[in-house]
Amino acid sequence: MKKLIFFAALIMSLSACRDDKKTTGEDPRVEGTEFDSTGVEAPDGDPKNAQTNTEKTYPATLQTVFTAHGGLDNWKKMNNLCFEMKGKNGHETHTVSLPNRKTKIESKDWSIGYDGKGVWLLKHDLGYEGNPVFYHNLMFYFYAMPFIISDPGINYEAVAPTELDGKLYDGLKVSYNKGVGDSPEDEYILYFEPDTNKMVWLAYTVTFKDQKKSDDWHYIKYDKWQDVNGLLLPEKLTWWNVENGKPKGEKMDIKFDKVTATETMLDAEVFAKPAEAEYVQ
Numbered sequence: 001m002k003k004l005i006f007f008a009a010l011i012m013s014l015s016a017c018r019d020d021k022k023t024t025g026e027d028p029r030v031e032g033t034e035f036d037s038t039g040v041e042a043p044d045g046d047p048k049n050a051q052t053n054t055e056k057t058y059p060a061t062l063q064t065v066f067t068a069h070g071g072l073d074n075w076k077k078m079n080n081l082c083f084e085m086k087g088k089n090g091h092e093t094h095t096v097s098l099p100n101r102k103t104k105i106e107s108k109d110w111s112i113g114y115d116g117k118g119v120w121l122l123k124h125d126l127g128y129e130g131n132p133v134f135y136h137n138l139m140f141y142f143y144a145m146p147f148i149i150s151d152p153g154i155n156y157e158a159v160a161p162t163e164l165d166g167k168l169y170d171g172l173k174v175s176y177n178k179g180v181g182d183s184p185e186d187e188y189i190l191y192f193e194p195d196t197n198k199m200v201w202l203a204y205t206v207t208f209k210d211q212k213k214s215d216d217w218h219y220i221k222y223d224k225w226q227d228v229n230g231l232l233l234p235e236k237l238t239w240w241n242v243e244n245g246k247p248k249g250e251k252m253d254i255k256f257d258k259v260t261a262t263e264t265m266l267d268a269e270v271f272a273k274p275a276e277a278e279y280v281q
Contacts, residue, residue: 061172164247
């Protein structure tokens with residue numbers, strides 16, 4: 001019975017994505033790559049002299065980054081984002097309704113969704129290892145960079161040019177107002193090329209469990225992009241090891257396939273909690 005429910009939901013999700021024009025990247029099934037859904041992380045604070053986007057205004061430097069990636073106006077026209085990737089336990093299909101951030105992730109062993117009321121989990125043969133609340137929008141948040149940091153309740157602060165892996169990058173620190181998101185104490189630093197304004201690195205801290213500020217920075221390199229309906233979105237993300245607070249050598253990567261971003265509004269039923277699923281906290 002659970003398998004029938006899973007495949008029905010999966011068909012609905014895939015149909016919602018496949019009805020739209022898509023740009024396909026490389027096959028995400030990388031040999032030897034594992035993804036720890038509890039070990040990949042995601043930010044708050046109130047840094048001095050930071051700018052708050054309560055009036056939908058952004059620092060000029062951030063606007064140039066948005067423009068280099070296809071433009072914030074174009075991003076805001078989109079109503080759904082879908083992609084496929086290889087997770088820790090195999091292939092995953094991610095579907096996101098952008099206006100309300102309802103989400104669904106489908107795999108052979110489990111399904112996770114957010115229906116606007118709460119995060120639900122549907123277990124199949126093996127179930128899910130990790131925290132579904134933490135994971136339900138994690139990869140979407142990383143994938144939707146830099147546009148995701150246009151959300152309300154975010155503060156921005158310029159950082160000094162920083163050398164990472166032998167090159168110098170401009171940077172912008174991102175923090176969150178109290179009560180914004182599941183981990184408002186997290187922080188990000190967006191690093192971008194001074195000449196092209198394209199994003200190259202993301203540094204981030206993780207505070208989901210203890211909700212306290214952290215100085216333990218993680219690094220993702222964004223060095224491969226693809227055009228998706230006029231937007232420059234990642235084709236691959238590479239996590240790096242960290243040595244003395246800086247990235248030092250590649251650790252693992254995740255490739256994204258069958259990516260779509262369109263103006264089509266997805267039906268609420270795509271994200272509805274199946275009868276056999278349970279809300280989780």
